[in-house]
Amino acid sequence: MHGEADVHPIRRGPARPTPPESAGHDRRDVWEVVKFLREIDERGPSALSAAAEVFALDANRIASAVNYYGDYRAEIDAADEVSERAEQAWRIQQRLIA
Numbered sequence: 710m711h712g713e714a715d716v717h718p719i720r721r722g723p724a725r726p727t728p729p730e731s732a733g734h735d736r737r738d739v740w741e742v743v744k745f746l747r748e749i750d751e752r753g754p755s756a757l758s759a760a761a762e763v764f765a766l767d768a769n770r771i772a773s774a775v776n777y778y779g780d781y782r783a784e785i786d787a788a789d790e791v792s793e794r795a796e797q798a799w800r801i802q803q804r805l806i807a
Contacts, residue, residue: 739781740789742774 742760751759754768757775761768778785 739774739778740785742771743778
């Protein structure tokens with residue numbers, strides 16, 4: 710029997726699921742990949758290629774992030790909402806002390 714990591718080579722970060730690190734590249738959050746894919750016009754393999762180029766990751770890793778999102782959509786979307794609220798609060802704080 711395979712564990713979750715065998716099916717989805719995605720590593721969980723402190724706040725949300727994240728794709729695996731690749732030698733010489735930063736770890737990218739699954740939600741960042743999903744957000745990017747939602748915002749571009751390309752679809753299918755062209756979208757995976759575009760994301761791979763932007764995030765400097767192999768297209769297979771981008772596909773893994775997409776597959777993981779498909780399996781854990783609610784959890785990832787909830788983490789994204791929390792992250793966006795935290796960023797909004799930080800921006801408000803920065804304006805108050807600027």
